[in-house]
Amino acid sequence: MERLDINSAPERANIEASIHFARYSVATPFVKNKRVLDIASGEGYGSYLLKQSGASEVVGVDVFEDAVNRSNQSFGGPGIKFIAADATKIESQFPENYFDVVVSLETIEHIKDPIAYLQSLKRVAKEGATIIISCPNDHWYFPEDYQRNPYHLRKYRIEEFKELACGVLGDNVNWSIGTAVMGFGSTSLDIEHDYNNVPDSWMKFNHIQGAYLVNGGEKPEFNAENCSYFFGIWNAPEITNGAAIFPVSMDAYARMIPAMEGTLSIEERLKLSELESTLEQFKSDLRKTRLNYQATLGENELVKERILALQAELQSAYDDKMSIAAERDNMRIGYHRYILLGNLVPKPLRALMKRAFKIVRGNSI
Structure with a gap:
């Protein structure tokens, strides 16, 4: 999420709040009794x-x-104010060597002229001022060359970020990377009443003490290639670790660990069992469908053979019909010839022949 809307809680509100608060947690140890500039202050909660x-x-x-107007309305007051200005021309708003601490979180990726931006920060910072700049690791979020955050003008790798920033701000810098964290902690039993409300916001927070960064002998899996963001802190006596965390129930923890370890929780195993049962039923139905298909193919062959036999019988009947028709035509021709020949014999002769035929027929009887 590019910017938090402090008036409306987003989905996964705890995660989104921790992502943004974690960056400011790196800067808070350096600001006590200091004049601080917060570049790209957004909705103002970080300056608060x-x-x-x-x-x-x-x-x-x-x-x-x-x-800026919303920030002044929600957080403006004694010792805190907000102004609208171009990050590459900050010196037009303040005298040189004015701020003890300059904080600019997730800004450089939005800037068309990052050199002018860094030079502007340097001008308004006092000599030896602490300058804290972070940059998102967009190459993890958008790994392909054609992919990018639509609000960002450039994707930086940590080497590019270092070279660019140190070229203007110098080499007296400590580097750190930001990533997700896991672990355990304790909170007040009445934790709901221990939070401080961010004015005009759904967000709540509380400062906690007594945390350890631990390693059980395992090689860390995170590095500058797969982290979430980079941090450079100039002119600081030592690097600081910052974090913004939120407690979860052991029920939620039990669901997370199997996913992280590549194993399955009880719920996931039950779901997998259901899927496997569904798959077996599908396979059984598929076998039945194949058998029905084979039977249908066999029936189709029988039908084809019967059709061929009927076609042969039909052809034979047709041939017989045509043969009878030909014989009938021949008989008609003979009959007509007989009539024509009979008409050629004179009538007296035909009468004489008929009487002779009758006499011959009578004698034969």
């Missing part, structure tokens, strides 16, 4: 977190005036 962490003054800057 910096002020709550002890900053003496926070100025949030964003290019969108409507976001």
Whole structure:
């Protein structure tokens, strides 16, 4: 999610809130009693977190005036304000060497001229000021060359980000990467009442202490290639680890672990069993269908043979009919010839021949 709408909770609200809060958690240790500039402050909740962490003054800057107006309405007050300005021309709004800490999270990928942007940050920062810049690892989210976040002008690899930023801000920098985290922690039994409300927002938060970053001897699977974002912190005495976490039930945890380990939970096994049963039924139905198909093919062959036999019988009957018709025509021709010949004999002679025929016939009887 590019920007959180503080007035309307998104899907997977806890995850989205932790993604954005985690970045600011890296900056909060450096801001106590400091004058802080927050570039691309968005809806303003991050600047509010910096002020709550002890900053003496926070100025949030964003290019969108409507976001600035909402931020001033929700979070503006003593020691915190928001202005609309171009990130590449910040020096037009403030004197040089003005801020103790400059924070710019997930901004550089939106900038058409990143060199001008970095130079502008450097001008308004005091000599030796802490400058904190993060950049998303878009090559993990959009691995193909043709893929990209529609709001980002460029995808950076960590080497490209380092070269570009250090070319302007120098080499006195600590690098870190951001990624998802797993583990265990404890909270108050009455945790719901321990949260601080972010004004005009669905978000709540609480600062916690006493966390360890642990490793059980396994080689870490995350690196600069598969992390979520990169961090550069200039002029800081040491690197800081930041996190934003939310507790889950053991029921939810039990569902997550099998997925991470590549094994199946009880629910998934039941579902798999159902799918396997459905597959076996499908195979059985397929076998029956094949048998029916083979039987149909056999019946079709018998029908074809019967059709051929009937066609042969029909042809024979037709041939007999044509033969009889030919004989009939021949008889008609003979009869007509007899009539024609009879008509050629004179009538007296025909009468004499008839009497002779009768006499001969009578004698023969």
